[in-house]
Structures are given as C-alpha cells and as structure tokens.
Amino acid sequence: MTMKLYWAPKSRAFRAAWMLEESGAPYERVLVDIRAGQQSTPEFARINPMQKVPALTDGEATVAESAAICAYVAERVPGAGLAPPMDSPLRGRYWHLLFFAASCIEGAFLEKFANVSPPGMSAGWGSLDRVMDALEGFVTPGPWVLGEQFTAADVMIGADLYYGIELFGLFERRPAFAAYLERITKRPAFQRALAFDEAG
Numbered sequence: 001m002t003m004k005l006y007w008a009p010k011s012r013a014f015r016a017a018w019m020l021e022e023s024g025a026p027y028e029r030v031l032v033d034i035r036a037g038q039q040s041t042p043e044f045a046r047i048n049p050m051q052k053v054p055a056l057t058d059g060e061a062t063v064a065e066s067a068a069i070c071a072y073v074a075e076r077v078p079g080a081g082l083a084p085p086m087d088s089p090l091r092g093r094y095w096h097l098l099f100f101a102a103s104c105i106e107g108a109f110l111e112k113f114a115n116v117s118p119p120g121m122s123a124g125w126g127s128l129d130r131v132m133d134a135l136e137g138f139v140t141p142g143p144w145v146l147g148e149q150f151t152a153a154d155v156m157i158g159a160d161l162y163y164g165i166e167l168f169g170l171f172e173r174r175p176a177f178a179a180y181l182e183r184i185t186k187r188p189a190f191q192r193a194l195a196f197d198e199a200g
C-alpha cells in the first residue's frame with residue numbers, strides 16, 4: 001500500500017516530504033491547500049483532527065505531527081537507515097532531538113513570529129537564546145546531529161534551521177548553522193523536496 005502524504009507547500013509539511021524523499025519509499029503527495037481552507041473539511045479532520053498538515057496515511061494507519069511522521073517513516077523503511085539501530089546508545093540522543101525539535105524549536109519560532117518572551121522558567125523551551133545555544137551544540141561537530149549517521153532527527157532540525165534562517169530570516173545565522181545547512185542542502189533528497197516545495 002502506497003503511503004499518502006497530505007501536504008502544503010511552504011509549511012511544516014516540508015519536514016515530512018523531505019523525510020519521505022530520504023526514505024526512497026514510494027508515496028503519493030496529496031495537496032491540501034491550507035491557504036484556501038482545504039484543511040477544514042470533515043474528510044481531512046478524520047485524518048488529522050487538528051486540521052493541519054502534514055498528515056500521513058499508510059493503509060489503515062494514520063499519523064499526524066511532523067516529528068511523529070519522520071519517526072514513523074524511519075521505522076517503516078528500516079533499510080533506509082534513517083534511525084540508529086535498536087541496540088545503539090545513540091537511540092537516546094535520537095529521541096531527545098526529535099522531541100526537542102517538536103517541543104523546543106517550535107517555541108523558539110513562536111517567540112519570533114509572535115514577538116513574545118514568556119518567563120523562561122515556565123516556557124517549555126526556556127527561551128529563544130537557550131534553544132539556539134543548545135542547537136549550536138547539537139549540530140557541532142557534525143556532520144550530522146548523531147555524528148556519522150544521518151537520521152530523521154536531522155530532517156526535523158535541518159528543516160527548521162533551513163526555514164528559520166534561509167526562508168524566514170528569524171534565527172541568527174551562526175557559523176555552525178551555516179556549515180550544517182551547507183551539508184543539509186547538498187543532499188539530493190533535500191533538493192528534490194525543496195524543488196516541489198518551491199514550485200507549490
């Protein structure tokens with residue numbers, strides 16, 4: 001059964017689209033035009049009650065939330081090697097960074113988009129600066145966030161740095177981020193996803 005990605009250009013669905021391209025698995029892209037309100041139909045709400053892209057169906061399975069989709073695809077296509085082996089101690093850092101992207105980088109985006117600075121002690125992501133400092137450590141020395149193996153965690157973190165720095169100019173372009181982005185953007189799967197993301 002072919003996986004179906006419910007997707008919109010220039011959105012968080014880029015993470016899932018790039019991940020599927022990395023996996024090499026066949027999939028179908030279904031455009032949900034969020035600017036035209038197509039996420040608000042009852043049919044789509046059955047796939048993702050949040051009425052947001054991305055969402056993925058795989059036979060009877062449905063998955064929403066971009067980090068969950070990336071982790072799902074990594075396990076669904078084990079031959080692609082996009083997650084550390086089950087017995088690897090790097091599993092700890094792998095899950096940490098996937099959840100960090102979903103819960104902390106999202107908060108950093110919010111600070112910039114909404115121009116708010118909630119008290120760091122109660123904000124789950126601490127502050128924009130704390131997120132940026134932690135991220136700088138995660139991408140250093142590389143080449144990937146787990147070292148030699150490129151994984152779904154790089155897709156989440158790489159997509160966010162690309163969008164945050166190159167597309168929206170929200171995050172500071174630190175030298176470590178620029179070096180990581182140079183590696184990320186050279187990947188053929190990234191380039192394929194970017195090409196259809198930009199084409200809309």
Ligand SMILES: N[C@@H](CCC(=O)N[C@@H](CS)C(=O)NCC(=O)O)C(=O)O
Pocket residue numbers: 010011012013034039051052053054064065066067
């Ligand atoms: N936490 C979700 C966020 C998804 C999300 O916010 N998607 C936006 C596009 S970037 C969307 O579909 N917005 C349409 C809407 O809220 O109506 C994820 O990581 O997948």
